[in-house]
Amino acid sequence: MELDGRSNRKQRIWKTAFRILKTTAKVVIVGIIYLFLSQFLAPASVMIPGLQDMIATFLIIYVVLMVVCDLTSGTILQHFFSGAKSLFVIAYLIFSLNSGILEYTFGSVNLIIDLRLFLVVAMLLEMLGLAKSVMQGINFMNEKAELPSL
């Protein structure tokens, strides 16, 4: 009995350590992508004021939600935060991309970039993520409900 309890605790510690490691790895990957993207978009950032801040703000909130999601893994909150993450991405894209039409003025030149196709595909992908979170949440609740009866 005592041995079982010890191994359970050990397992839980390992699980938590693995979760933290996984989260750290994800954050590092996102950081690397951010560094790569910011270098890649540096010429665009010169032309588009606030682009760097926009991406940074997005990544900070996204990473926070991702960390919270991973830390609450194994609970219903994980799926809740995962859904929130998808909704946040959809809302942020709509607002930051001005519904897909970006307008900039450089001296006497007015530039319009139409990113509606990107927005639509990104929103569809995030809707897929949202559907996945809902399905996972339902599955989680089902499994929880089935456990006592077993």
Next chain:
Amino acid sequence: MTVTTKIMSIAASIFWIFLIIFFASAVYSMKDIQFNLGQPQISTVGENELLFSFPLAVTNTGFYNLEHFNVSTSVFTNGSEVARGFTFIPVIADGQMINTTHNMILNVSDLLRTSEGLLFSDTELRVNETVSTSAAGAVPIQAFSYFSIPWGAPLHNLTLGTPELAAYNSTHLRVNVPFSFENHAFFDLTGSVLARIYSNTNLLIGKGQTPIEASQHSPYYGNLELYIPTRTISKAYVEVIFATQFFKYGPMVINYGA
């Protein structure tokens, strides 16, 4: 269920990666598009039209093809459009450089009808320019700008001198009306100057015509000759009309006499 959601997650992640790479590279490669509309060459076409030929150079060193590349220019005076030009290039492949000519036809008669002041004043015509294309067929881009092209007045500094009367023969007098102007326009001015002289009772008492041929960017000095009956005219007025291939202007009225 777990397998399905895992597959969904992986598929969504892969799509996300492709989406970000594709759109980021498409937007990034826009900085490698070079577009240059040079100084126009102006020539005369038709009876009263000017052709502005702008050398157009587009260099696409980006990652993707540019599709539906369209350049349009339009000239507005007093709020109405007087000229419009289009150039359409279906595809500019990546790494390709295209040199072509963008043409815009300006109807001088319409322009001068809309803005008569352009006959006498040198100015700048504002040209609105729109460039649109679609990077990789997925990211439409549109740029608006404007520039100016110089307009030279065809009758700059037009001066009509005081009519001078001289005896011609026993029945008629000769009336000389000196006139001068500077043709600052892009075109040679050929036509004629017509004059009619009326008595103070509005009775036509004489008329005359002289041809004009003023090269572009040069001054012109002319003289109108009219013949009127010798009987004494205390007061009269002369109507002067300019009639060229591009415009008809007048009548301008010169009064003379007590």
